[in-house]
Amino acid sequence: MTNTLQFQHNFETAHRLPFLGGKCENLHGHSWLVTFTLMAERDSDGITVEYSTVKGAFRNWIDEHLDHGCMLGKDDTLVDALTYESSKCFIFGDDALTQDLLWPTVENVAEMLFRLARIQIENMNYDKIVDVLNVRVQEQAHGAKNASEFFL
Secondary structure, three states: OEEEEEEEEEEEEEEOOOOOOHHHHOOEEEEEEEEEEEEEEOOOOOOOOOHHHHHHHHHHHHHHHOOOEEEEEOOOOHHHHHHHOOOOEEEEOOOOOOOOOOOOOHHHHHHHHHHHHHHHHHHOOOOOOEEEEEEEEEEEEOOEEEEEEEEO
């Protein structure tokens, strides 16, 4: 039997989109909520995946790289200043995970976390197929919510 498994994690991260104009060109923070949806066959003992291992790996990466930091595009003029000050910065467009995702839009954050989830699942070497079906990212600020989803 195939089951889906869903878990969430929230984090606090700043970003800015200087090419967009308006309020978003300023460095500003959000409360972010990410929901991961996985699918796999259940084992004979009723386990789909080792929930705590998968959830822990995803949450640990987010906490280490994103939480209480900022996300910037590699061409952002703030990159040098914030890295000089040893601020926690995740730079979009600067690594294999985000090389074609140049700015930390909610859409690009969702796609980046989807890619990350697929890599982490693959590295767990399950002896069955575990699919990442969906990653939904919501950014919340002052009661407003923006959401983006990335599907398989």
